Amino acid sequence: MPAPQFKYLRPEDIKNLGSFEFAPKALVEGYLAGRHRSRLRGSSTEFRDYRPYAFGDEPKLVDWRVYARTDRFYLRTYEEQTRMDCYLFLDSSASMGFGEGLTKLEYASFFTAALCYLVTRNTDRVALNLFDDRIRHFFPPGSTTRHLHNLLQVLEHNQPGQRTSLATALRRAYPLLRHRGALVVLSDFFDDGAAIFSALSPYLHRGFRIFLFHVLAPEELQLRNLGLRRFDDMETGKRVIAHTRAIGAAYADAMEQHIRGLRELAVRRQVAYTVARTDRHYFSLFDELVE
């Protein structure tokens, strides 16, 4: 039976992805002791440190040799090896449908598909959240090939939806994430930066390693000189008439300022932030994940 063809993960892409490995230096928690270090002290063989005995601790964990020397009860703790859970949040709002040739959603879908493949290839688990102003699809973490195929099929049928609200989506998705891991958000971030990072705070507090990919078409960074145009907002349907030559410079400034604001917030919260231009190949984005 031949392998199924997917729009966003073609055989040549799989071949090119052979040299990549998704291994972020993130501490994850998982149910399977594996290749990722976990901050949970558990039943692995790698010693972490000692701590005093507390009521409720299992007596078997007491290090009797230390007791013999010091006459105090100390417990030996070990580092727990777990599987990594990677949560992919893909913005599927109407604005992601913008782009000439390749839309932002398609670009992000290519990257998402590749990331899903890389994660599952390492037997880590990947979860996918498609959202606009609500959660449209949420696939809990999985690492099987079937799970991968399901994700690829969903991506293939995914269409730009309604208005976007990343902050709302983040807040709503938080209870669904049972294990901490890597949180990868792909969005055009047409939302208030402060609200977004406020929504990310619980994730950071819980120890998620967060990667923000700001997907932007080149036309959004620098308006093309089209003359007088009626700009229709793809999400709100609002209209405004302007001359691209008249507002081009001011728009570029405003967009640059928006990106700078997001970047400053990300640096302050130790969140990785990357502008993903749709005119550049998405493979370059993997570099941001491994650094």
Next chain:
Amino acid sequence: MNWWSNLVLANPALLPLTLLVAAPLVLHLFARAQPPVYRFSSIAFIERIVRRSVRLRRPQSWLVLLLRTVLFAALIGAFLQPVWFGSGRAASYLQRKHVVVLVDASASMAAMQGSQTRFATACAKASEVLAGLSAADAANVIWLRTPSRAEFPTLGVNIPFLQTALRKATVSLEAADLRGGFDLATSLLQDTTVAREIYVISDFQRSSWSGLRPDVSSAIRLVTIRIGNEDLPNQALTRLYARPASVLANEEFAVYCEVENFSPQPTLKTVSLRAGELRQEQEVRLAPWQKAVAVFRCRLSGSGENVLTASLSEDAFPFDNERWAIVDVRDSFHVGLFNKEPLTAAYWRKALEAVGWAKLETLTSAQLNDKLNFNALLLSGWDGNGGAGIADYLHAGGTVVWFPSDRTRCADIQAVAGLSKTSAATLVWQPSKQAWRLKLARLDDPVFEVFAGGAHGDPTRGVLFARYSFPAADFAGADPILAYHDDVPALLHIKCGGHLFLWNIPLQPEHGNWASQSEFLPFFIELLLKHRSAGQPAAPRDSLPGQAMMRRLDHEVLSKDISLLTGQNAVPLQRQADPQHAIFAALDTTRLGVYRWQYRGQPLGCNLVNFPTVESDLRFQVPDTLTQTASIALEAGQAVRDLREGVSLWPLLLLVAIGAAMAEAMVLRKAAA
């Protein structure tokens, strides 16, 4: 007149194009209503920018719209080819017309204005006017001179001839006969139904044109074209005369040179006078717009007509810097003597014979009725009857010293003096045993000038024992020069055209010793000299340039024997038809200077042609009376062809369109920045 009546569209068929002026506004509105749609991911930023810049962009949009409207309007205007007749419109090229061009050829037009004379500029303008005429038009040129003359007797179609005449014309130093010129122009334009135009090309010199009110029909379009755009400063000799006008040989006389400053600046000028072999100079300081008089003292030895030549130091307008006058110099003082009372006449005769230069002629009663020509007339013992010649002589400026006879009626004296005969009194001889003394009654009389220093004694010295009872009230307007101490006039001066002196001083030895005093001789001689007659008034010898100069001879002469010279040049003469006299006239008298009449090479007399003083003031001012009459007034520097062709405005409109386009580009670039 509304300004748009001076605006003509050369392409009126394109007038509907003016609707396109609204095109930018329409395009602006439609372009704003339906721009192409551009679906964009989020317009939040764009909205914010637009909101922020709308306050700035809205005025810019209106400015751009305005500039585009101006651009369209200017382009459409350029296509319509408007022509501007700022000074008014002359008859069009297609309209048949009769044109008379009045060209000012007076002396002031000889002034240099720039690199050429005003007259040359005027001729060029006149030629330009004629060049605008078509073959169907008729024209004539009138020269404003003395008198004004036309090139053609009627209007003519030979325009090239008129243009040639304008090219060859030279300015004269004549005054302009303005009224005659206008009358001639209107007479030429009578009885015609086509369009009529009179062009007046002049410097409109203030002193000549002031108050002129030309009688031009309203059906005739009057166009004034002013030459010269600034007042030229000038100083001129405006008058030259000698006092007395007739002098004796070697007698001192005064020459008065009036110099006038026609400029707003004070100046210092040198006046030179040449009288015979003598040349004198004086500096005169001239205040702005004022005149000054230089007075020279001269003596001439040669008898006859002597020419005085005065000249002024050089200035920009040299023609009025020289002037001439004639002074008559006589060898002797010609006195007529009527001696009915011989003793007084003997004293007078004795006094005159003592000076040597007096020529005495004794007159009879009959001769007193004839025409008299003397420097002075002495009447001793005349009773006032039958002296028609004396009255005429007095009224012609003669000098008469009259010692009346006893019982002479005052009414007769009044009749001789030309006074109304109101007195019934008579003069009665009054001997007296008591001595009467004389006193000076009028100190400022020139007779007493020689006595002012005391060198010649006291003219009142001596005593008198007889006199006439003189009713002074009957001669209220007369001035006593000498009077008795009781105020009875001793010598009464009656001015009646000439000078009549009533002599009431007995000279006989038995009646006093006044005549035997040494002061008698100088007093009597001074009385005659200071109040002398100039003799028979000569025919006017001064004339203006261009005026005919006449000479009448009482005897028959051949025309070839008479000549008139000015300098070395002979002036052509015309003989007038007259059965009794030989009258010769010179018509070409445009040259300034001395004209000498000669009969077979012998001098007959002189005539003078001096610069017309009215032409010296080079300020211009188009009189209000002419401005109100004129349809069009063209200022100096304006092109004549503009009257007929106007000024095409399309290049200007094209420039405006380019300017509007550039301004629009600048506004848009600034908005983009």
